[in-house]
Amino acid sequence: MSEPSLAIRKFSDLANPTRFLALVSTVWPWLAGLTLCLFAIGLYLSFTGLGDYQQGETVRIMYVHVPAAWLSMMCYTVMALSALGTLVWRHPLADVSAKAAAPIGACFTLVALITGSLWGKPMWGTWWVWDARLTSVFVLFLMYLGLIALNRAMDDPTRAAKVSAVLILVGFVNIPIIKFSVEWWNTLHQPASVIRMDGPTIDPAFLWPLLVMAIAFTMLFFTLHILAMRNEILRRRIAVLRRHAARSAGDAA
């Protein structure tokens, strides 16, 4: 009986910025600890595991490249959900979430691009090719940067959030393009091997470290995201207090 009401109360707790701040300060050390543990295990597994008979040692790049690429898409999905929250429910925390996620997404996309390049050089003999997968990820990177620039260019955060929410949702068409580009077009990039309808085709020896690293990266994202959200809430609180201070100084003088 009490379960659903508790869940509802928890959700509305989250909705209040002050309660959210309290929640963040209790949760984040645990999340950070978990992230560190997962990274320790993941890094251990990825360095002790076997080299691939075809790709040799470079297969180890996969353990950072694939999770980063996965995060670049997941982060955008989180932003798109937040954008929906901004436009449909007009929720202030959704604004904060979308804004805080953009720099993090940009960084993980950058990691995916860099590690992809470093993997492509020994495998394909070139740093970069303009094929569908690589190009669409690069477009994603530009979109993240554009969203950051848009947010910075506007003074009023709520208005900026609405405008960027529209842009985020329009840009969401890019995500399925990235995901399926390797299947729709013939490219150099290898097709998906983990998330498939008929189960993973990848050898378990590589799957385990990859999975652990993917979870570790995801946890890292959530840790950074809630901390960045906290910073953004504080930033807005400061802005409100400053306006308040300017008004009350006029009364006093």
Add this chain to the structure above:
Amino acid sequence: MSHAFYVTASYVAAFAVTFGLVLWVWLDHRGRHRELQRLEAAGIRRRSARSEDAR
């Protein structure tokens, strides 16, 4: 160049970017925290905080 070079480079790059991100979040928090404290020191507090004092 050896394959080990590419592997190391990608791990180092990934670490550098992630570290930068963590650093940004941390510095941002420290800066905001300081600004809030400065405002509070100047006697400007949130309405809810003031009403709690009154109670």
Add this chain to the structure above:
Amino acid sequence: MRLVAEGLSARRGEDLIFQDISFEIAAGEALVVKGPNGSGKSTLLRVLAGLLPAEAGTAKLLAAAQPVERLSEAAHYLGHRNAMKRELTVEENLAFWKAFLGDFANGAAVSVDEAAESVGLGSIAHLPFGYLSAGQQRRMAMAKLLVAWRPVWILDEPTAALDVDAEKMFTGLVTTHLARGGIAIAATHQPLGLEGVKELRMEGFVYAHPEAWA
């Protein structure tokens, strides 16, 4: 120290805005420029500040504490706009002008904090300039006059957007400046509440060549 203007005239485009204006102000004196809208008050002040070339005549600062080539080097100009950046805090704005303007000889400049304090807004000097109301912004722009010492103050409608208290505060600032041996020239509609000031009345347009284009 004396400020001497002789036979000043200026034009904007084809029109001669004013013609043959002369005055002399000694240290510790103030000149209030009066006249209806469009009579050329602002233009006169901009000519004095060296921002517009004079058509004829000269304005010089004689016997100053440090010889100056142009009057503008010894002057503060407070125009309609405040010359402060919205994105920077008030402190940063004032500190920049203090460092950039430097001090005139025999300077009596005050620190940034004191300046903000003396316009009655010391408590909000840490805020970004953009957060302030129009009146507060104007007062902070006046604090700029204090952070770097200039013997001559050229003030264009200084008290627009100010309430009665702030006007009084400003009168106090000008009086202190005059007592230190400064010179103030102000264009204004409102009485500044200063005592014993000279007055200059501007009449309005002088058409250059009425027959030429009419």
Add this chain to the structure above:
Amino acid sequence: MIALLLRDLKLSVRSGGGALIGVLFFMTVVAVIPFGVGPDLNLLSRIGPAILWIGALLASLLGLDRLFQAEREDGSLDLLLMQETPLVLTVFVKCVAHWIATGLPLVIASPLLGLFMNMDEVAIGATTLTLLAGTPAITFIGAAGAGIAVALPRGGLLVSILVLPLAIPVLIFGVSAVYAAIQEPAPFLPPFLILVALNLFFAVIGPVAAAAALRLSSD
């Protein structure tokens, strides 16, 4: 003067991220080219240096119109004009600050884009080096255009039109220095030194012209 440099840098960091938009524009322009010419890697690596240079040229013109217009709008320009410090020096410092905030990020981003253009290491190094030597010249000569267009209501586009023809020599010697570095027989140093000389020349001519234009446009 240091105060002015620091203030302008602070402003560029705080307001609207002008530097970020410049780099973003640069990346977008370069990223669009392969769609236009097709993903032919050999062709891309051949035209890469030129594309990078044109992209950097356009991107560094982007924010130039605000160089003096922002100062004029809030009245700071009047105060800068009045001072004993030569106006030329003030303009020069503002240009340096503008270059650090918008030109330097372009130079830093160019190696990355060079990889996208499938350029080899020598070409990337040469392009970065020539951009480092050439983009200040664009800023300096752009300041003259910005000074002329300061009083115009829609000066932004006009600045680009005025400045682009003047920046052509920079483009010519920049690109030819890069190609000289790639193709063996042609020597790299002469065009590069001319580029540096152009830079120094514009560092004098630009601020002088801008200062004169600012004095005349004051009203």
